[in-house]
Amino acid sequence: MTDLLKGKVAIVTGAGSGMGRQISELFVSEGAKVMLADINPDGLKETADQIDPSGNSTSSVICNVAKEADIVNMVKETIDIYSKIDVLVNNAGIVDNIKTVENMTDDMWDRVLAINLTGPFKASREVIKYMKDQKDGGNIINMASVGGLFGSRGGAAYTATKHGIIGLTKNIAATYGIYHNIRANAIAPGNIATNIQKTINDPDELGMKAMSAVGGMTAPVGKPEQIARVALFLASDQSNFINGAVITADGGWTSM
Ligand SMILES: NC(=O)c1ccc[n+]([C@@H]2O[C@H](COP(=O)([O-])OP(=O)(O)OC[C@H]3O[C@@H](n4cnc5c(N)ncnc54)[C@H](O)[C@@H]3O)[C@@H](O)[C@H]2O)c1
Structure with missing residues (x-):
C-alpha cells in the first residue's frame, strides 16, 4: 500500500461485481x-463485506444508473457523508448479446443506452456541480471498452454507447479541464473475466462472426485487478497531466 488516494473520496458505480468491486477494493x-x-x-x-469488513472506509447506496433520481440520491448521500467528491468512476454497464442493427430491439437499444451512456452523463452532470467549486477540482473515470474504439467488439448498442462514452469523456476534459480543474479519462478494457460474460446468453450469429474475425474468441483474458490498477493510476495525482485520454488495456488484442 502506497496511500496514493489518501484523503480522497470516490464514487464507484457497478461496485457489486467484477471491475467495480476490484476498483473499490484497490481504492480503499x-x-x-x-x-x-x-x-x-x-x-x-x-x-462491502469483502473489501471493508470494519465499515470504516466505505458506504453503500442502491443506485440504478438508468434512473436520474437514484443518481441524484447517490451523489447527495456521498456529500452528506463525506462532504466532497474527488473521483467518480462510471463503471456500471451491460452488454447486448452482440446483436446487429437488424436484430436489435428498441427495448434493448434503449436499455443499453440508458445504462451505458445516459447514466454516466447524468452522474457526471451531478458530480460536476460539486467538483467545480472544490479547491482540488475533480476526476471522472469512464469505463469504455475496446468496443468504443472498433466496430466489432460488441453489438450495435454496446458499440454505440462505448464510442459515445469516449466522446463524453473528451468533451468533459475539454470543457472542464482548463477552466475548472476537472479531469476526465476513459479506460478501454479488452476481454476481462467478470460476470458480464454470463449475460451473453443469446449471442447473435452475425455479430459473433464479425467478432471472431478479429480474434474475439482467442483474445487474451485479463483479470479485473489489471483494470483496477489503471483506474488507480487515473484517480491518483500520478496522472495529473493526463486529461481526455483513453487507455486501452487488452493484453495486446487490438494491437494485432
Ligand atoms: N468484462 C469485460 O470483458 C469488459 C470489457 C470492456 C468493458 N467492460 C465494461 O466494464 C464495466 C464493468 O463490467 P464488468 O465486466 O465488471 O461486469 P459485471 O457484470 O461483473 O459488473 C457490472 C456491475 O454493474 C451493475 N449494474 C448493471 N446495471 C446497472 C444499473 N442499471 N445501475 C447500477 N449498476 C448496474 C451490476 O449489478 C454489476 O454489479 C461495464 O461498463 C462494461 O461494459 C467490460
Missing part, C-alpha cells in the same frame, strides 16, 4: 473513502 487499500453504488443489493453487500 490506497486510502480512499468509497461510496459503493450498484443496482444489485446482494452484490453491494458482498463487496
Whole structure:
C-alpha cells in the first residue's frame, strides 16, 4: 500500500461485481473513502463485506444508473457523508448479446443506452456541480471498452454507447479541464473475466462472426485487478497531466 488516494473520496458505480468491486477494493487499500453504488443489493453487500469488513472506509447506496433520481440520491448521500467528491468512476454497464442493427430491439437499444451512456452523463452532470467549486477540482473515470474504439467488439448498442462514452469523456476534459480543474479519462478494457460474460446468453450469429474475425474468441483474458490498477493510476495525482485520454488495456488484442 502506497496511500496514493489518501484523503480522497470516490464514487464507484457497478461496485457489486467484477471491475467495480476490484476498483473499490484497490481504492480503499490506497486510502480512499468509497461510496459503493450498484443496482444489485446482494452484490453491494458482498463487496462491502469483502473489501471493508470494519465499515470504516466505505458506504453503500442502491443506485440504478438508468434512473436520474437514484443518481441524484447517490451523489447527495456521498456529500452528506463525506462532504466532497474527488473521483467518480462510471463503471456500471451491460452488454447486448452482440446483436446487429437488424436484430436489435428498441427495448434493448434503449436499455443499453440508458445504462451505458445516459447514466454516466447524468452522474457526471451531478458530480460536476460539486467538483467545480472544490479547491482540488475533480476526476471522472469512464469505463469504455475496446468496443468504443472498433466496430466489432460488441453489438450495435454496446458499440454505440462505448464510442459515445469516449466522446463524453473528451468533451468533459475539454470543457472542464482548463477552466475548472476537472479531469476526465476513459479506460478501454479488452476481454476481462467478470460476470458480464454470463449475460451473453443469446449471442447473435452475425455479430459473433464479425467478432471472431478479429480474434474475439482467442483474445487474451485479463483479470479485473489489471483494470483496477489503471483506474488507480487515473484517480491518483500520478496522472495529473493526463486529461481526455483513453487507455486501452487488452493484453495486446487490438494491437494485432
Ligand atoms: N468484462 C469485460 O470483458 C469488459 C470489457 C470492456 C468493458 N467492460 C465494461 O466494464 C464495466 C464493468 O463490467 P464488468 O465486466 O465488471 O461486469 P459485471 O457484470 O461483473 O459488473 C457490472 C456491475 O454493474 C451493475 N449494474 C448493471 N446495471 C446497472 C444499473 N442499471 N445501475 C447500477 N449498476 C448496474 C451490476 O449489478 C454489476 O454489479 C461495464 O461498463 C462494461 O461494459 C467490460
